[in-house]
Amino acid sequence: xxxxxxxxxxxxxxxxxxxxxxxxxxxxxxxxxxxxxxxxxxxxxxxxxxxxxxxxxxxxxxxxxxxxxxxxxxxxxxxxxxxxxxxxxxxxxxxxxxxxxxxxxxxxxxxxxxxxxxxxxxxxxxxxxxxxxxxxxxxxxxxxxxxxxxxxxxxxxxxxxxxxxxxxxxxxxxxxxxxxxxxxxxxxxxxxxxxxxxxxxxxxxxxxxxxxxxxxxxxxxxxxxxxxxxxxxxxxxxxxxxxxxxxxxxxxxxxxxxxxxxxxxxxxxxxxxxxxxxxxxxxxxxxxxxxxxxxxxxxxxx
Amino acid sequence: xxxxxxxxxxxxxxxxxxxxxxxxxxxxxxxxxxxxxxxxxxxxxxxxxxxxxxxxxxxxxxxxxxxxxxxxxxxxxxxxxxxxxxxxxxxxxxxxxxxxxxxxxxxxxxxxxxxxxxxxxxxxxxxxxxxxxxxxxxxxxxxxxxxxxxxxxxxxxxxxxxxxxxxxxxxxxxxxxxxxxxxxxxxxxxxxxxxxxxxxxxxxxxxxxxxxxxxxxxxxxxxxxxxxxxxxxxxxxxxxxxxxxxxxxxxxxxxxxxxxxxxxxxxxxxxxxxxxxxxxxxxxxxxxxxxxxxxxxxxxxxxxxx
Numbered sequence: 001x002x003x004x005x006x007x008x009x010x011x012x013x014x015x016x017x018x019x020x021x022x023x024x025x026x027x028x029x030x031x032x033x034x035x036x037x038x039x040x041x042x043x044x045x046x047x048x049x050x051x052x053x054x055x056x057x058x059x060x061x062x063x064x065x066x067x068x069x070x071x072x073x074x075x076x077x078x079x080x081x082x083x084x085x086x087x088x089x090x091x092x093x094x095x096x097x098x099x100x101x102x103x104x105x106x107x108x109x110x111x112x113x114x115x116x117x118x119x120x121x122x123x124x125x126x127x128x129x130x131x132x133x134x135x136x137x138x139x140x141x142x143x144x145x146x147x148x149x150x151x152x153x154x155x156x157x158x159x160x161x162x163x164x165x166x167x168x169x170x171x172x173x174x175x176x177x178x179x180x181x182x183x184x185x186x187x188x189x190x191x192x193x194x195x196x197x198x199x200x201x202x203x204x205x206x207x208x209x210x211x212x213x214x215x216x217x218x219x220x221x222x223x224x225x226x227x228x229x230x231x232x233x234x235x236x237x238x239x240x241x242x243x244x245x246x247x248x249x250x251x252x253x254x255x256x257x258x259x260x261x262x263x264x265x266x267x268x269x270x271x272x273x274x275x276x277x278x279x280x281x282x283x284x285x286x287x288x289x290x291x292x293x294x295x296x297x298x299x300x301x302x
Numbered sequence: 303x304x305x306x307x308x309x310x311x312x313x314x315x316x317x318x319x320x321x322x323x324x325x326x327x328x329x330x331x332x333x334x335x336x337x338x339x340x341x342x343x344x345x346x347x348x349x350x351x352x353x354x355x356x357x358x359x360x361x362x363x364x365x366x367x368x369x370x371x372x373x374x375x376x377x378x379x380x381x382x383x384x385x386x387x388x389x390x391x392x393x394x395x396x397x398x399x400x401x402x403x404x405x406x407x408x409x410x411x412x413x414x415x416x417x418x419x420x421x422x423x424x425x426x427x428x429x430x431x432x433x434x435x436x437x438x439x440x441x442x443x444x445x446x447x448x449x450x451x452x453x454x455x456x457x458x459x460x461x462x463x464x465x466x467x468x469x470x471x472x473x474x475x476x477x478x479x480x481x482x483x484x485x486x487x488x489x490x491x492x493x494x495x496x497x498x499x500x501x502x503x504x505x506x507x508x509x510x511x512x513x514x515x516x517x518x519x520x521x522x523x524x525x526x527x528x529x530x531x532x533x534x535x536x537x538x539x540x541x542x543x544x545x546x547x548x549x550x551x552x553x554x555x556x557x558x559x560x561x562x563x564x565x566x567x568x569x570x571x572x573x574x575x576x577x578x579x580x581x582x583x584x585x586x587x588x589x590x591x592x593x594x595x596x597x598x599x600x601x602x603x604x605x606x607x608x
Contacts, residue, residue, distance in 0.1 A: 024510065025410055032405065032414060036421045039478065042436055043424065045446065062449025110329045113322045120315040125326065128333055134535075134589055137340025138581030139561075140568040145340050148353055162336045165329065195321040224429030227543050231569055242431045249435025250547050269439065273432045281427050 050075055050270035057266040075264045075271035084236070084244055084257060089275065091156075092241040096223045099160045103218040104211070106165045107173050112199045114170075115177035133167050146232060158232035159222070159240075169217050176210035177203050212290040216283055223280045245276045347579040367579035376558070381538075384559040387545075388537045390473045396533060398477050399484030400526060406485065407492050407518060408510065419489075422482020434547035437475050438462060463552040472548060487529060488522050495521035527605040535592030538584045560584055 021029075044065075049057055051068035060069060079085050110129075114122060137145070142162060152158040180203055188198045204211065226242035233239060247253040249269055254260050259268050284291075316323070342357055347367060349360040371377055402422070409415045425433070441448040441461035448461050461467045499517045508516065542561035549557035560580060568577030592607075600606035 021410065024408070028405055028408055029411070029414060032409065032418050035402075036418055039421050039425065039482070042440065042478070043428075045440075046436060058444075062444050062446050064446055106329060106332065109325045113326045113329070116319070116322060118315075119319050119322055120312065121323070125329075128330075132333065132337040134592075135341065135585055136337040138343040138578055138585070139564055140574055140578045140581060141340040141343030141346060142336075143569060144346075144353070144574065145336070149339070150335075161332075164336075165332055195319075195325065199325075220427055224427075224431075225543075226429070226431050227546070242429055245429075245431045245435065246547070249431060250438065269435065273435055276432050277428050280429075281424070284423070284427060 046270050046273050049267055050274050052267050052270075054261075054263045054266040054268075075267040076275075078259060078261065078264045078268060079271050079275055082257065082259065084239075085241070085272070085275070087237060088239045088241045088244040091238060092223060093279075095156050095159055095240055096219055098156060099164065099222040100215055100218045102160055103164045103166070103169075104214065107170050107214060107218075108199070108204060108211070110165060110170050111173035111177050112195070112203060115174050115203075116195075129167055129170070143231060153232050154234045154238065155232075156238070159225075159228055162228070166218070169214050173207070173210055173214060176207040180206050209290040212287050216287045216291070219283060220280055241276055245272055248272050343578045344582060346575055347582045349575050351574040351578075353574075363575070367576045368583065370576060371580055371583070376563070379555070380558055380560055380563050383556055384538055384540055384561075386556075387469055387472060387559060388540050390469050391476055391540070392533065392537070394473050395477050395480065396530070398481045400488055400522070402481055403485040403488035403492060403522070404514065404518065406489070408514070419482065419485070422485070424482070425479045426483035428479070430543045431547060433475060433479055434544060437471060437548065441467075441471060462548060463550050465553050465556045468548070468553045468556050472544065476544075487525055491522040491525040492518065523603070524605045527599050527603055528607060531592060531595045531599055531607050534595040535588050537591055538587050 048065045048068045051071050051073070052060075052065075053070035053072050053074070056069035113119065114125060114129075116122070136142075146158050146162065147153040152161070184202055184206070185198060188202050193201065224242060226240070226246055229240045229243050230246075233243075244257075248257065248259070249272065254265065254268060259265075264271075345357055346360075348362060348364060349357070350363050350366075351357070351360045406415055406418060409418075428436075438460070439445050441451070443449060443452060443458065443460055451461055452458060457464070462471060495517065499521075500513060503513045503517055538560060540559050540561060542559075542565050545557060545559055545562050546565070549562065564577045564580050564584075567573050567580070596606050596608065
């Protein structure tokens with residue numbers, strides 16, 4: 001990869017002698033633009049509605065929304081004043097940060113060991129891991145393990161520990177680790193470095209892009225998950241944001257949550273959607289420069 | 303070189319790699335506790351499991367739970383619903399990223415291509431809860447899709463409570479969420495196509511379509527097949543995440559699928575053995591399907607997972 005700016009770019013650079021557009025090019029461009037509009041509109045609608053005045057929004061009914069109606073921050077103000085939303089937001093942040101940290105350490109350790117050569121038990125380890133891709137118990141057996149055997153119900157560990165090593169992600173990282181030139185490893189070993197030092201000082205820094213992408217890959221599903229939290233967590237002060245969002249958006253419990261003031265009743269749902277999405281969406285641009293490079297390499301080989 | 307016996311080999315190996323093995327301990331612990339221990343689900347499926355008595359103290363009942371499941375009225379309906387939903391997702395959702403990446407590949411403007419990529423990735427980051435919240439809002443009688451539909455057909459109420467619309471709504475929102483993200487693997491495969499093939503094709507005065515059918519499509523075919531095999535392995539395991547959020551009592555007849563059924567019977571009603579049996583049945587079917595697809599694809603195209 002000589003072009004550091006990301007190999008994704010070259011896709012559109014290659015065999016393009018910017019010739020004249022023929023009918024297909026115009027059609028293709030038009031279709032792509034249309035696709036963008038279709039993809040974006042639902043999100044735009046949510047953004048506009050979240051900044052709209054609740055009463056106006058209700059009057060507006062089912063019409064297309066192109067801009068906020070009576071631009072206001074009321075819905076956000078109400079949301080940020082609400083203790084359950086703020087508390088669950090913080091819970092989600094701790095769960096996600098904890099989960100990503102555990103997952104990254106596990107993934108790096110596992111990928112490092114499996115990317116070494118001349119390890120007697122490597123085949124056995126590999127087999128052990130591959131088997132889990134096909135079968136690792138049913139929902140019920142996992143539920144019983146966590147609630148009865150380990151007694152982790154109503155703790156964040158019940159959300160963090162199971163599934164903290166994704167085989168798919170580990171394979172991508174292993175592929176990246178295997179791509180580190182052997183000469184670098186050998187040089188470090190000769191200088192007296194042990195595996196632990198080589199891992200943190202040679203392998204990990206050289207595979208930063210891939211690891212940055214893994215942060216994204218681990219963080220998104222954790223931030224967005226609600227199901228395991230709904231079966232393992234009991235106390236309301238421990239709920240993650242997605243479960244509170246479920247109450248607001250799916251079960252429509254806004255009266256119970258005390259969010260039914262007339263000026264926000266209609267717009268609070270949309271503001272909640274934005275609050276639940278924005279943090280994880282912000283992670284993407286931050287990691288995007290690594291993205292094309294890190295994933296493309298892993299995807300091609302893995 | 304003298305051939306060492308096993309003990310010396312192990313000793314040497316341990317001397318060289320003891321630190322690696324130490325590093326692998328957390329992974330082993332994790333695998334045993336969270337992946338291998340839950341495999342006792344196989345045993346529970348054949349038991350009248352009582353948490354008090356544990357796995358070794360509970361009564362063995364043979365295939366009772368399986369028989370019970372296959373003779374219930376809802377069994378057929380649930381398996382049918384799962385298949386319908388899964389096949390609809392497969393038929394409409396699976397080709398979407400392939401088609402999109404082919405069209406992206408034909409774009410002449412790099413800037414537009416990048417823009418389309420970034421925009422279509424966005425929905426992937428939105429959580430299932432929020433997506434379902436959006437869907438419920440939009441197709442509701444006050445939403446911009448729902449009110450339009452109601453005007454058009456003269457019906458009332460939310461579209462999500464109509465049985466015939468449940469699967470289309472589910473599938474379309476799935477495509478919206480995952481189409482762009484799904485192109486990543488195919489775009490990566492497109493990148494790995496040897497450029498000289500295109501040059502050679504140009505010399506042979508191959509047009510756009512000839513190039514597409516003779517170079518591009520064969521180039522991404524292996525990736526397509528591998529993803530397809532993996533996808534086949536999940537045909538009965540449509541997740542409960544989205545289904546639980548979108549289903550309403552009015553649509554239960556079409557929206558109740560295996561995973562939601564297992565959830566209801568297992569975690570709500572606490573029939574551990576019974577729901578483990580249903581879960582086990584899904585896994586057996588999945589493994590069978592993935593094996594068959596793999597073998598077929600090996601024979602027909604030479605591509606296989608193992």
